[in-house]
Amino acid sequence: MGVKLLLEKAHVENIRLYDVYRREGGYRSVEKALKTMSPDAIVEEVKKSGLRGRGGAGFPAGMKWSFIAKPEGVPRHLVCNADESEPGTFKDRYLMEFIPHLLIEGLIVSSYALGSNDTYIYIRGEYAWIVDILEQAITEAKNNGWLGKNILGSGFDCNIHVQRGAGAYICGEETALIESLEGKRGNPRIKPPFPAVKGVWDRPTVVNNVETLSAVVPIINMGGEEYAKIGVGRSTGTKLISACGNINKPGVYEIDMTISVEEFIYSDEYCGGIANGKRLKACIPGGSSVPILPANLLLKTAKGETRYMNYESLSDGGFATGSMMGSGGFIVLDEDQCVVKNTYTLARFYRHESCGQCSPCREGTGWMEKILHNIECGKGKMTDIDLLWDIQRKIEGNTICPLGDAAAWPVAAAIRHFRDEFEWHVLHPEEAQKRNYGLAHYADPIHVPV
Amino acid sequence: MVKFNEQQLAEFNRLVARYPEGKQKSALLPVLHLAQESFGGWLSAETMDYVAELLKIKPIEVYEVATFYSMYNLKPIGKYMFEVCQTGPCMLRGSDDIIQYIQDKLGIKPGETTADGMFTLKTVECLGACGYAPMMQMGKHYREHLTREKVDAIIEECRKNAATNN
Ligand SMILES: Cc1cc2nc3c(=O)[nH]c(=O)nc-3n(C[C@H](O)[C@H](O)[C@H](O)COP(=O)(O)O)c2cc1C
Ligand code: SF4
Ligand code: FES
Numbered sequence: 001m002g003v004k005l006l007l008e009k010a011h012v013e014n015i016r017l018y019d020v021y022r023r024e025g026g027y028r029s030v031e032k033a034l035k036t037m038s039p040d041a042i043v044e045e046v047k048k049s050g051l052r053g054r055g056g057a058g059f060p061a062g063m064k065w066s067f068i069a070k071p072e073g074v075p076r077h078l079v080c081n082a083d084e085s086e087p088g089t090f091k092d093r094y095l096m097e098f099i100p101h102l103l104i105e106g107l108i109v110s111s112y113a114l115g116s117n118d119t120y121i122y123i124r125g126e127y128a129w130i131v132d133i134l135e136q137a138i139t140e141a142k143n144n145g146w147l148g149k150n151i152l153g154s155g156f157d158c159n160i161h162v163q164r165g166a167g168a169y170i171c172g173e174e175t176a177l178i179e180s181l182e183g184k185r186g187n188p189r190i191k192p193p194f195p196a197v198k199g200v201w202d203r204p205t206v207v208n209n210v211e212t213l214s215a216v217v218p219i220i221n222m223g224g225e226e227y228a229k230i231g232v233g234r235s236t237g238t239k240l241i242s243a244c245g246n247i248n249k250p251g252v253y254e255i256d257m258t259i260s261v262e263e264f265i266y267s268d269e270y271c272g273g274i275a276n277g278k279r280l281k282a283c284i285p286g287g288s289s290v291p292i293l294p295a296n297l298l299l300k301t302a303k304g305e306t307r308y309m310n311y312e313s314l315s316d317g318g319f320a321t322g323s324m325m326g327s328g329g330f331i332v333l334d335e336d337q338c339v340v341k342n343t344y345t346l347a348r349f350y351r352h353e354s355c356g357q358c359s360p361c362r363e364g365t366g367w368m369e370k371i372l373h374n375i376e377c378g379k380g381k382m383t384d385i386d387l388l389w390d391i392q393r394k395i396e397g398n399t400i401c402p403l404g405d406a407a408a409w410p411v412a413a414a415i416r417h418f419r420d421e422f423e424w425h426v427l428h429p430e431e432a433q434k435r436n437y438g439l440a441h442y443a444d445p446i447h448v449p450v
Numbered sequence: 451m452v453k454f455n456e457q458q459l460a461e462f463n464r465l466v467a468r469y470p471e472g473k474q475k476s477a478l479l480p481v482l483h484l485a486q487e488s489f490g491g492w493l494s495a496e497t498m499d500y501v502a503e504l505l506k507i508k509p510i511e512v513y514e515v516a517t518f519y520s521m522y523n524l525k526p527i528g529k530y531m532f533e534v535c536q537t538g539p540c541m542l543r544g545s546d547d548i549i550q551y552i553q554d555k556l557g558i559k560p561g562e563t564t565a566d567g568m569f570t571l572k573t574v575e576c577l578g579a580c581g582y583a584p585m586m587q588m589g590k591h592y593r594e595h596l597t598r599e600k601v602d603a604i605i606e607e608c609r610k611n612a613a614t615n616n
Binding site: 086243 | 477579
């Protein structure tokens with residue numbers, strides 16, 4: 001069993017309730033922080049922990065906090081990003097649904113560190129029942145003196161508000177989220193100015209992911225240095241992985257980032273192997289935006305070394321032969337799955353979610369969807385594959401926000417690694433309607449069933 | 451005429467109070483949810499104008515938001531709406547089959563409502579339940595690990611509920 005810092009207590013009966021959570025040691029980090037530490041000392045502790053943002057970009061959290069502007073007389077805000085809409089990702093939901101007080105606890109400590117008296121949780125609109133769970137937890141915390149005025153006699157006031165979104169993946173992007181929080185369309189802003197200087201209502205703002213802010217609790221409890229000892233290299237602490245697709249045990253797992261991808265997929269402690277005794281074909285290891293990898297490159301790097309479930313190892317080889325940790329949405333495809341079709345559904349997703357501000361993203365995502373649909377339905381041409389490549393290249397890097405890149409990368413990686421499968425669809429359109437391409441050369445070389 | 455009742459107005463005031471003074475527009479998304487729930491599951495022009503008036507903003511500010519977000523319904527929907535996820539991870543676990551099954555069973559396509567006004571079918575993109583696929587949202591809650599049998603049972607359950615509520 002690996003170390004568990006976030007989900008250690010998630011299975012305790014009624015842990016959702018304040019009394020149980022408190023009895024299990026909850027809210028100790030608030031006591032420690034507010035009674036014995038200065039806000040700056042907390043920022044230092046988070047820096048020492050090496051905690052990287054768990055929302056997808058992996059930016060060091062402590063460093064982000066130290067950038068927040070502190071102009072005289074202007075309120076600052078912490079905003080928790082609970083928009084969780086990246087396909088394959090459902091870990092924040094798990095935390096909020098099953099152990100909501102952990103997030104509330106982390107938010108109080110983080111709000112104190114940043115000087116945020118009004119902190120907002122922006123949650124995707126579809127998680128409607130989780131809003132009730134969070135509001136219940138907030139009320140309990142308030143009734144027990146952890147929120148409100150002069151918390152624990154420290155002089156620090158804090159309230160937490162939950163705001164529901166209304167169905168828009170783009171609102172997970174931090175500046176779109178801020179626009180949405182202000183009651184507008186979720187159109188990302190041009191940066192700079194960065195939210196740390198001009199965020200919600202033009203006030204200095206820090207936006208962090210649910211898991212990032214929850215991880216502040218163990219960091220304060222155990223100390224940043226101890227936290228940093230878990231994991232490897234710049235992948236410190238634990239990470240939640242939401243595993244889905246064709247595996248035996250889909251679900252949310254907390255890992256310390258020293259385990260191999262192979263162990264994660266095949267061990268009974270985690271995914272439990274590929275479902276129905278099938279073989280592994282491919283995997284998108286960090287949410288739909290990151291490059292898909294064929295089995296051989298997933299389990300071993302191009303240099304033939306074991307690939308591990310951490311930031312560095314998953315990106316080993318760059319986009320040519322590697323991928324990314326991303327949001328931790330681990331999507332597994334078995335031998336019966338069609339990479340063209342999977343890529344098509346993702347292209348449709350990005351077309352649907354583009355906010356439409358930048359023409360390369362607005363138009364490009366639509367073209368990619370259409371072309372992929374044609375290829376998938378047996379109406380594609382060989383030149384379409386190059387055209388797809390060309391379109392994704394022209395989107396990448398040419399847009400206001402990273403959604404453009406996020407739409408381009410999955411298409412690029414699918415063509416890079418599975419070009420033969422695209423060509424097969426074009427050359428054998430009728431056969432492609434009847435059966436799948438199968439495994440070809442990129443089969444998992446390790447787990448060949450006997 | 452659309453108008454919040456006392457209880458709905460109290461909720462409206464609670465929502466607005468969460469934001470700094472003069473920033474009441476920030477409450478727009480939650481208030482639109484409240485309005486949609488209060489006035490028949492969709493947002494008519496009249497409802498949107500009413501929300502604009504309450505929040506002291508221009509009607510266009512409400513329209514642009516209502517048209518941007520997928521959860522606001524701009525036309526009436528059935529008594530029960532099945533929002534079935536069709537994105538990659540759900541597709542890998544058979545969401546296509548579930549969508550087709552519901553279409554055949556109810557005789558409607560995505561975006562349509564049954565003639566008796568009971569059911570609306572909508573396809574949606576990833577709802578954050580990929581590990582429990584295939585899935586759909588129905589009202590406030592998710593229905594996960596869908597099978598054809600489960601779909602049958604859900605439709606049955608809706609019909610029963612509708613019959614007892616009438
Ligand atoms: C299109 C797009 C969608 C995003 N969606 C999310 C999301 O749902 N949740 C999230 O935490 N971060 C999301 N992000 C990343 C945020 O912009 C931001 O980097 C993150 O919330 C910062 O928190 P962290 O440093 O704690 O990860 C998204 C980014 C982009 C470009
Ligand atoms: S890249 Fe796409 S989603 Fe991002 S701002 Fe431009 S159009 Fe909008
Ligand atoms: S893909 Fe259907 S819930 Fe995520």
